[in-house]
Amino acid sequence: MDLLRPPIARSLAGAPSADGLHTPSGAYLTGEEQLRITSIGNASGIVLTLRGRVLRPNFDIAITELPHTPNSNRTVATTTIALSEGWPLGFTVRASTGTPTSGAVWVLLELVRGQGSAAVVVETLGSGFVTANVPLQVPGAANCGPTDGAGCLRVIAGTSPGAGVEISETVPANARWQVLTFRYQLLTSATVANRQSALLADDGAVNLFYAGGDAVEAASGTYLYSYGTGFAPIAGGPTNALGRSLPSPIFLPAGARLKTQTINLQAGDQYSAVNYLVREWFDL
Amino acid sequence: MADLMLVSCVSCSGIYPRAQKDGTEYYHVCPARRVVTGAVVDAQSGKVTAPAVYAAIDQPRNENVAGLDAQRKAIIVAPGKGTLAVVDPAIIAAFTAPPEVL
Numbered sequence: 001m002d003l004l005r006p007p008i009a010r011s012l013a014g015a016p017s018a019d020g021l022h023t024p025s026g027a028y029l030t031g032e033e034q035l036r037i038t039s040i041g042n043a044s045g046i047v048l049t050l051r052g053r054v055l056r057p058n059f060d061i062a063i064t065e066l067p068h069t070p071n072s073n074r075t076v077a078t079t080t081i082a083l084s085e086g087w088p089l090g091f092t093v094r095a096s097t098g099t100p101t102s103g104a105v106w107v108l109l110e111l112v113r114g115q116g117s118a119a120v121v122v123e124t125l126g127s128g129f130v131t132a133n134v135p136l137q138v139p140g141a142a143n144c145g146p147t148d149g150a151g152c153l154r155v156i157a158g159t160s161p162g163a164g165v166e167i168s169e170t171v172p173a174n175a176r177w178q179v180l181t182f183r184y185q186l187l188t189s190a191t192v193a194n195r196q197s198a199l200l201a202d203d204g205a206v207n208l209f210y211a212g213g214d215a216v217e218a219a220s221g222t223y224l225y226s227y228g229t230g231f232a233p234i235a236g237g238p239t240n241a242l243g244r245s246l247p248s249p250i251f252l253p254a255g256a257r258l259k260t261q262t263i264n265l266q267a268g269d270q271y272s273a274v275n276y277l278v279r280e281w282f283d284l
Numbered sequence: 285m286a287d288l289m290l291v292s293c294v295s296c297s298g299i300y301p302r303a304q305k306d307g308t309e310y311y312h313v314c315p316a317r318r319v320v321t322g323a324v325v326d327a328q329s330g331k332v333t334a335p336a337v338y339a340a341i342d343q344p345r346n347e348n349v350a351g352l353d354a355q356r357k358a359i360i361v362a363p364g365k366g367t368l369a370v371v372d373p374a375i376i377a378a379f380t381a382p383p384e385v386l
Contacts, residue, residue: 043307072309073349073358101306156304159312160379162297164319172311173348193325265336266322272378
């Protein structure tokens with residue numbers, strides 16, 4: 001017996017036996033399993049690299065390496081690779097190209113049998129968010145779902161609408177947002193009328209909340225509106241810089257909208273400088 | 285910030301960046317309507333004497349992903365009337381300039 005290599009229980013057929021001896025991992029690959037990596041991401045220019053080791057029955061260690069490119073539009077991307085017979089010792093995934101921010105790419109590792117849509121999951125190895133410096137390591141990582149964790153902080157420059165058009169920002173498909181701040185500028189035309197600008201959210205049909213709308217902006221004005229959770233209204237500052245509070249927390253599903261609603265909006269009025277801060281998760 | 289790649293939606297005239305500075309994509313969705321004629325307000329009383337007239341945005345654009353085609357390219361919900369690249373430096377500067385001039 002080779003004293004440098006611990007005994008591994010094997011039957012005459014080569015598969016491990018149940019004789020109570022230690023096996024290198026809790027799983028045994030028969031050669032029919034494939035490793036499938038599934039990802040969802042919100043940024044472009046990212047490539048993940050999966051690396052792992054399998055201990056073959058002849059005690060050789062096979063190194064597995066697999067590149068995988070997540071989609072940038074929050075749709076699911078998958079890559080599979082065949083695995084040799086033996087015991088999987090561990091796998092790690094991290095971003096090898098690009099620098100995704102924390103929470104921008106979520107990864108799921110599974111063992112499957114079969115091909116394509118006919119593949120059957122036989123074991124889930126682990127899941128979590130990865131960056132260039134924070135890998136997913138299985139075994140060992142605590143499983144993290146796509147709506148877990150701190151989310152992906154995003155600063156978004158929104159659409160400056162045309163003249164006479166309200167602001168309308170939509171939560172993208174497969175995303176869930178927590179709104180942290182929202183700000184914009186309203187430049188009113190010379191048409192005499194008192195405008196009152198408010199921020200509201202709806203799910204596409206039903207209004208969810210309404211904030212602000214108390215300040216009056218006259219004709220030929222330039223007002224900056226800022227909304228934030230836990231925000232106390234600005235008092236004593238410039239009369240055209242307004243701060244209003246948002247409900248906290250606010251979680252919006254895909255398809256929900258953040259919009260302005262303006263009393264007496266005129267055809268020549270112009271919203272601009274739409275910028276907001278959200279936390280984003282993937283809602284699969 | 286010229287690399288924000290600003291485009292203008294032909295349907296609603298909105299201006300927006302194709303991608304954000306952090307590399308994430310931005311999906312424009314047209315609002316529902318525009319003001320054709322604003323409400324007429326009596327300067328003395330502040331009361332509305334004629335209501336606003338609105339028009340629906342014709343062929344609204346929605347860039348959210350509806351699915352993937354056979355080549356796994358994204359299919360958007362509604363192309364609307366399309367987009368045009370914004371090349372006017374004044375418009376680009378106005379979009380990217382900090383608005384804190386009070």
